[in-house]
Amino acid sequence: MIRVVVAEDQALVLGALAALIDAESDLTVVARVRDGDAALEAITTQAADVLVTDIEMPNRSGLDVAAEIQRRKLRCRVVIVTTFARAGYLRRALDAGAGGYILKDSPAEELANAIRRGHQGGRVIAPELAVEAWQEADPLTDRERQVLRLAGEGASAARVAEQCHLSEGTVRNYLSSAIAKVGGDNRIEAARIAREKGWL
Amino acid sequence: MIRVVVAEDQALVLGALAALIDAESDLTVVARVRDGDAALEAITTQAADVLVTDIEMPNRSGLDVAAEIQRRKLRCRVVIVTTFARAGYLRRALDAGAGGYILKDSPAEELANAIRRGHQGGRVIAPELAVEAWQEADPLTDRERQVLRLAGEGASAARVAEQCHLSEGTVRNYLSSAIAKVGGDNRIEAARIAREKGWL
DNA sequence: GGCGCCATGTGACGAATGTCATACCCACAT
DNA sequence: ATGTGGGTATGACATTCGTCACATGGCGCC
Numbered sequence A, B: 001m002i003r004v005v006v007a008e009d010q011a012l013v014l015g016a017l018a019a020l021i022d023a024e025s026d027l028t029v030v031a032r033v034r035d036g037d038a039a040l041e042a043i044t045t046q047a048a049d050v051l052v053t054d055i056e057m058p059n060r061s062g063l064d065v066a067a068e069i070q071r072r073k074l075r076c077r078v079v080i081v082t083t084f085a086r087a088g089y090l091r092r093a094l095d096a097g098a099g100g101y102i103l104k105d106s107p108a109e110e111l112a113n114a115i116r117r118g119h120q121g122g123r124v125i126a127p128e129l130a131v132e133a134w135q136e137a138d139p140l141t142d143r144e145r146q147v148l149r150l151a152g153e154g155a156s157a158a159r160v161a162e163q164c165h166l167s168e169g170t171v172r173n174y175l176s177s178a179i180a181k182v183g184g185d186n187r188i189e190a191a192r193i194a195r196e197k198g199w200l
Numbered sequence C: 001g002g003c004g005c006c007a008t009g010t011g012a013c014g015a016a017t018g019t020c021a022t023a024c025c026c027a028c029a030t
Numbered sequence D: 001a002t003g004t005g006g007g008t009a010t011g012a013c014a015t016t017c018g019t020c021a022c023a024t025g026g027c028g029c030c
Helices: A010-020 A035-045 A062-071 A087-095 A106-120 A142-152 A157-164 A169-180 A187-197 B009-022 B036-045 B062-071 B087-094 B108-119 B141-152 B156-162 B169-180 B187-197
Strands: A002-007 A027-033 A052-054 A077-083 A100-105 B002-007 B026-032 B052-054 B077-082 B100-103
Touching: A002 A010, A002 A106, A010 A027, A010 A106, A010 B108, A027 A035, A027 A062, A027 A106, A035 A062, A052 A062, A052 A106, A062 A077, A062 B026, A062 B169, A077 A087, A077 A169, A087 A100, A100 A106, A100 B077, A106 B009, A106 B026, A142 A157, A142 A169, A142 A187, A157 A169, A157 B156, A169 A187, A187 B187, B002 B009, B002 B036, B009 B108, B009 B156, B026 B036, B026 B062, B026 B108, B036 B052, B036 B062, B052 B062, B062 B077, B062 B087, B062 B187, B077 B087, B077 B108, B087 B100, B141 B156, B141 B187, B156 B169, B169 B187
Parallel strands: A002 A027, A002 A052, A052 A077, A077 A100, B002 B026, B002 B052, B052 B077, B077 B100
Antiparallel strands: none
C-alpha cells in the first residue's frame, strides 16, 4: 500500500483528487492538506511515501516543498500536479528532485501511474513538456524579473523605482533590457510572455 | 438517482470531480465532457438532470452553455463550479438561470449539496459572493471592454486600432475612458482590475 | 590583471500613452 | 423635439515609456 499525501489549495479539487487516488487499490490517501507547510508536516507525521502536490499554494509552493524535502533528505517522493505547462516550472521541479510532473489536463490514469513510478524511484514527465523543457532557460536577471513583475501588474516606472529603491531611469533600463530579452514590444507583452514561460 | 453530466477541460480534475460525485449514493455521472459543445450534446442524449460545469472551457464557456440551456428551455439544471470569485461571472451565471455557483475552494460536500438543491429547483451560491454580487455592475461599454482586453494583452494602440477597424485616436479615447471608469492609473492596471472583477 | 556580467546611475531623444475639448451621427427615451 | 448616451473621429498637450550612449563599482574567473 503506497501512502500518499495530497496537497492542493482548492478544497473541491483536493477532495476530488483524493477520491480518485483512494479508488486505486494499491494507493491510500493518508492526509489531505491545503498548503505547503501542512504538506511538509503531514509527510513526516504520516510517514508518507509520495506527496502529490499542486504548485500554487499558500505559505509554500509545491516547488518549495519539493526543494525542502530534498534539502532534508526525506524519503518521500514528490509528484507535481499543475495547470501550468511552463518550462520554467518543470525545470525548477526537476532541480528540486521531483519524481513526477504531470498536468491537470492529462488523463486521470496518468496520476496513479506517476505515483507508482515515483514510488519506485522513477520519473514521469508530462510529454507536452519533456522536449521543450531545457531549450529555453530563463534569460532574466533577478532585478529584471522583479521589475518586470511589478510593471506587469500595472505599476509605473516611478512606482517600481520607489518599491525597489532604485532610480526611475534604472527601472526603465531594466525594463528595456527585459523586453529585449524575452522578445516583446512593450512591458505588457514582455510580462505576459515571461509569465507563460514560468519566469516570473 | 440524479443523472449528472460533468464538464471540465482539465482531464484530471474532470475525472476527480466525477469520482467525487459518483461516490454519492443518490448521484450518478452519466457523461464526462471536456468542452461546452460536448456538454450541450450530452445533456440531451443522456437526459441529464444536472450539469456540473467549469466556466473556462474550449468552444463554449460554462456560462454560454447555461445561457443556451435557458434559451432552449431544457429541463436540465446547471451548477457552475469555478476557480473565480468574480462578481461579473456570478452575475452572468444568475442571468443565465444557473441553479448553483460554487467555488473550487469550497468544501467537497458543497458540491453534492448544490447538485441536490439545484435538482430540486433551488439555488446555492458561494457565500463569499452572495453579498458583493450586485454591488458593482460592469461600467464598461462593449468597445471599451474590447479595447481594454487587447491592450491588456500587450497590443499597442495602433495594433488595437487595426484589429478593431478604428482610428488610433479613438482607441486612446476608449482606453482613457475605461481607465477612468475602473479606477486605474494606466491600461495595465485597468485591465488587471477589470479581469479581477470578471468584466473582461 | 584584465574580461565579462551584473547592479546602478545620468542624460537625452523619439515614440507611445493618457487626457481633454470638440465635433458629428445615430438610437432610444422623455 | 429634445435630451442622453454610445460610437466614431480629430487635434493638441503633457506625461510616460522605450532606447541608447555612457559611466562607476563589485564579483567571479581564467
